[in-house]
Amino acid sequence: MRSPVSVFDCHGHLGTHVDFPACKADPDSMVAVMDHLNIERLAVTSTLACYNDCPRGNAEVDALLKRYPDRFFGYITVNPNPPGHAIAELQRWRHFHAPPLIKLHPGLHRYPVIGPNYEPIWDYANQTHAIVLVHTWDSDPNCGPLLFVALAKMYPRARILLGHSGVTWRGYHQSIEAASQAPNLYLDLCGSQNHRLILERCVDRLGTSRILFGSDLPYLDASMTLARVLTADVPDAAKEEILRMNFLRLLTETT
């Protein structure tokens, strides 16, 4: 199985898993899978930073970008706790990409995305026109999709990717509802639940320009979301936008 479209993938990781044995998750194995499936570029966040240690995790991403400058983009992962550290981290790694790619994980960092410790980060994202990938989950008090409507309106220059689009059937519908109310909210398709008809419903409600392919590689098998997109009942042009053009456009828009 191979994508006929050269893919730009907005959601990947670097590192191992806390809760089950990692299989072939090293960068060389990731690149082999990307070659196999025709994923040209993958934007990664450090899993270590998502869980436990942002400075060390972001340094791992820095090393990866130096080793594979043409295959990966790097998110700067920041934690709202302790307050004040995140902006220094964003400054330290600002060479990753312009405009910046920022990753937030309110679920693992156990802090609500609308809480005051996130405000400086959102201000920074708004000022820099950043792409902000945020983990979301159906109705979660820290990162439920509906929390993002007010944030997106408060910080209209930040491009906010709803990571996993809330994951579940209901979470996806919450994400669709949120995105229908704010033009700077985007849906990321990666996730472990693969409901029939949901991608078609996203396209029907939002059009195609704000739906992005994400794999969650090397956490989830990239081929499942790829197959989900390629077999969806939407036009070929929509698939090409989702698999490549939409993320590419976000990466190159500077104003």
Next chain:
Amino acid sequence: MSRSGIEPLFAEAASWDLFDANVRVGPSGIHGELALGAAALLEEMERFAIRNALVSHWTAEEYDAETGNRALERDLLPRFTPAWAALPDAEALDALAARRPLAVRLSPGVNQHNFPLASWCAGPLFEYLQARSVLVLISRADIEWDVLARVMADFPALVVVLLDVGYRSDRYLFPLLAKFRQLHFDGATYLAHRQLEAFVDRDGPDRLLFGSRLPLYTPAAALGVLASARISSDARLGIAGGNLRRLLAACRNRAAQVGA
């Protein structure tokens, strides 16, 4: 790329003789928008080159076992193999035996058929099923790991197919697979990065069955993982359908030996 994208993507799957271990049919009070009647289910299977499926009925799972089994009888198509709802009650066991089952799907949860899987309750049911090598399908969400281990220890010939194991289960699944040869599982949610091929490298392909979780999930996901896994052709064919057909054939043979 065609509009459906399926033909070029999964062209090779047409030759795999896919047999899906994880399918439900009929109306659902919980998943109404996704539920499919028999004809629509068959159409969806056709789209993904799924030749056969083990099919249970939502009505049995969400409402009443016997009502659901009768609905399944009405909805059966030649390419469906029924996975009957089963209860521990003596009367229900008689009704099940009359259907000469090849497979059952258990729903013991408190909001479903609400019965313990312990021998003091489900013992006669498990005795019947293991004597005939009937496949026992049960979702991981409906059985705790310790209970599963106890059931398999008490009934060592019971053929268990654990559905929807999820991708985070390896530290539970691997020891149980090593200890209990009767345990199998489906790949509908076994979808972590290169997890399927790592499992085949480790344990071989024989215990893993293709499952889609239709009509809730699109078969594209599990099929994509199977199609892209770097495993041998024989391993892929076994997972796609060979393993399940082997288990069903063993059940037919056993039924012929022991009689109804």
